[in-house]
Amino acid sequence: SAVISQKPSRDICQRGTSLTIQCQVDSQVTMMFWYRQQPGQSLTLIATANQGSEATYESGFVIDKFPISRPNLTFSTLTVSNMSPEDSSIYLCSVTRGGGEKLFFGSGTQLSVL
Amino acid sequence: ILNVEQSPQSLHVQEGDSTNFTCSFPSSNFYALHWYRWETAKSPEALFVMTLNGDEKKKGRISATLNTKEGYSYLYIKGSQPEDSATYLCAPYNTGNQFYFGTGTSLTVIP
Numbered sequence: 001s002a003v004i005s006q007k008p009s010r011d012i013c014q015r016g017t018s019l020t021i022q023c024q025v026d027s028q029v030t031m032m033f034w035y036r037q038q039p040g041q042s043l044t045l046i047a048t049a050n051q052g053s054e055a056t057y058e059s060g061f062v063i064d065k066f067p068i069s070r071p072n073l074t075f076s077t078l079t080v081s082n083m084s085p086e087d088s089s090i091y092l093c094s095v096t097r098g099g100g101e102k103l104f105f106g107s108g109t110q111l112s113v114l
Numbered sequence: 115i116l117n118v119e120q121s122p123q124s125l126h127v128q129e130g131d132s133t134n135f136t137c138s139f140p141s142s143n144f145y146a147l148h149w150y151r152w153e154t155a156k157s158p159e160a161l162f163v164m165t166l167n168g169d170e171k172k173k174g175r176i177s178a179t180l181n182t183k184e185g186y187s188y189l190y191i192k193g194s195q196p197e198d199s200a201t202y203l204c205a206p207y208n209t210g211n212q213f214y215f216g217t218g219t220s221l222t223v224i225p
Binding site: 041043092102106 | 148150157158203205212213215216217218
């Protein structure tokens, strides 16, 4: 298993501001994933963060809006930039122990943008 | 992006009823199929990882089957309990090393 600490757990932000979400894993992992769940929707993959290289973004997500850092094998951040109410979602980081192995999730960040 | 479909979208059952949901996914480049349970205010939690055609997994009252040739998986819950209330997500994992979640089935078990 994996223990993943994610913070903040929730935040209420003003339109136009940015929020950085942090994710700390209890052991080294190659890939970290960032997901979003908008109200009424399922989990959508935003990007895959690999240590030592730029994150790989899914269609519809761009680095300018969701910059990701991965400074080492146990930590990653996701920034939601220039927020609008449409960014109100639950954001989750997750890791896998190996190819095809199950995902372990952080506790999530509930973001509300006013 | 994989097209993953789950049905039904939501389900209300009485306590003690048995129920099942469906996950449909592209069968090409298949590597594994995951089922997750996501309870309100908690993180998604893995239920099963299935890899072989014909696989059947069981965990207590919950079981799942897999058909990789036709691209579907069923999740069964026997004798539903209120604590089974959650959203159940399936996520195929292909050789592209990525997970794509279905839209989920929201289950409510009425005491």
